[in-house]
Amino acid sequence: MSRGDLRLFVALDLPEPLREALMDVQDGLGVGREVPEDDLHVTLAFLDGQNPQVVEVLHDMLSAIRMVPVRLTVKGLELFGGRRPNLVAALVEKVPELAALQEKVAQAARMAGIDLPRRRFRPHVTLLRFPGALSPEGRERIAAYMAAHGDIALDGSEAVTFSLYQSHLRAGGPVYEALARYPLTAAG
Ligand code: 3AM
Numbered sequence: 001m002s003r004g005d006l007r008l009f010v011a012l013d014l015p016e017p018l019r020e021a022l023m024d025v026q027d028g029l030g031v032g033r034e035v036p037e038d039d040l041h042v043t044l045a046f047l048d049g050q051n052p053q054v055v056e057v058l059h060d061m062l063s064a065i066r067m068v069p070v071r072l073t074v075k076g077l078e079l080f081g082g083r084r085p086n087l088v089a090a091l092v093e094k095v096p097e098l099a100a101l102q103e104k105v106a107q108a109a110r111m112a113g114i115d116l117p118r119r120r121f122r123p124h125v126t127l128l129r130f131p132g133a134l135s136p137e138g139r140e141r142i143a144a145y146m147a148a149h150g151d152i153a154l155d156g157s158e159a160v161t162f163s164l165y166q167s168h169l170r171a172g173g174p175v176y177e178a179l180a181r182y183p184l185t186a187a188g
């Protein structure tokens with residue numbers, strides 16, 4: 001990433017009832033660094049560092065997307081990072097509308113000239129991050145919470161917007177700035 005580049009990603013914005021339910025999960029886990037309520041999202045594409053000219057084209061491409069709202073259903077929690085867990089995420093059901101939107105966003109990014117690696121899309125909402133190594137007590141607490149609530153199911157409300165975000169890396173964790181928001185409108 002060169003000087004002047006913007007670190008970008010595109011994400012689905014969460015409806016209020018789902019954000020609130022996920023905040024309760026964060027409170028229950030009580031370990032690590034919580035993702036602030038306004039920052040909870042489902043990443044559709046991580047775009048890394050891009051120059052401002054690319055951002056303008058990308059914005060035009062994203063503005064042209066016409067897709068329907070996405071029903072968001074959480075099915076389970078997962079500890080990411082294998083032997084060195086670095087975050088807890090809520091897994092989101094990959095319904096056809098969500099898969100289609102993710103493909104459209106990736107296509108828009110490529111049409112804007114962004115070299116987007118092909119990766120399997122596993123929709124999730126990151127709830128907590130562990131910037132340092134987890135303490136044994138932290139691990140125990142998480143294990144106990146996952147045993148009791150790891151299969152949580154939250155039947156969702158609809159996401160009606162997605163956004164282009166700039167991520168500012170700061171010592172206390174990333175700060176997300178929404179650069180633009182795009183509507184998902186009902187068909188017909
Ligand atoms: O919060 P989630 O998990 O949805 O993990 C980063 C975050 O995703 C991911 O992009 C989102 C916004 O920062 N991310 C950061 N660096 C990444 C990378 N090098 C990355 N995803 C893929 N490759």
